[in-house]
Amino acid sequence: MLRPLLPAAMLLALATQGTAAAQTTSQNPSNQNPASQDHIVSSQALQQQVESNSADRQRNIDTLEQMLKLPEAQKAMRDAKVNPEQVKRAIPTLSDKELSDLSARTRNVQQQFKAGFLGVGLFTIIILLIILIIVIAAVH
Numbered sequence: 290m291l292r293p294l295l296p297a298a299m300l301l302a303l304a305t306q307g308t309a310a311a312q313t314t315s316q317n318p319s320n321q322n323p324a325s326q327d328h329i330v331s332s333q334a335l336q337q338q339v340e341s342n343s344a345d346r347q348r349n350i351d352t353l354e355q356m357l358k359l360p361e362a363q364k365a366m367r368d369a370k371v372n373p374e375q376v377k378r379a380i381p382t383l384s385d386k387e388l389s390d391l392s393a394r395t396r397n398v399q400q401q402f403k404a405g406f407l408g409v410g411l412f413t414i415i416i417l418l419i420i421l422i423i424v425i426a427a428v429h
Contacts, residue, residue: 349389350392379426
């Protein structure tokens with residue numbers, strides 16, 4: 290007896306849901322529900338993040354390239370028979386994390402050297418190790 294009413298009840302339920310969805314859409318002009326808006330990143334914020342990451346990466350590359358210009362680095366590369374141009378070309382191939390880590394270490398070592406905490410010999414060895422890390426990381 291209720292069997293003939295079942296299709297009508299289902300049709301009514303679907304029609305009611307469609308109306309509710311249309312009302313929600315008209316109240317929310319972005320055509321998205323509020324929960325999904327929390328995950329949307331504006332193109333301006335994304336652009337700023339890309340520019341910031343790019344600037345950080347370039348600063349890290351510059352730090353390592355400046356280190357390669359130091360007389361101690363030049364001498365260490367000559368003594369180790371490492372091609373300075375190969376090292377310079379390898380720097381941009383490093384990942385962002387590798388660049389960040391190596392440039393932070395380079396700045397730290399340079400500060401310690403300037404403060405007199407490191408002697409020329411130890412400074413040269415550390416610079417050589419950083420150079421070797423650059424070459425090895427670039428090869429892999």
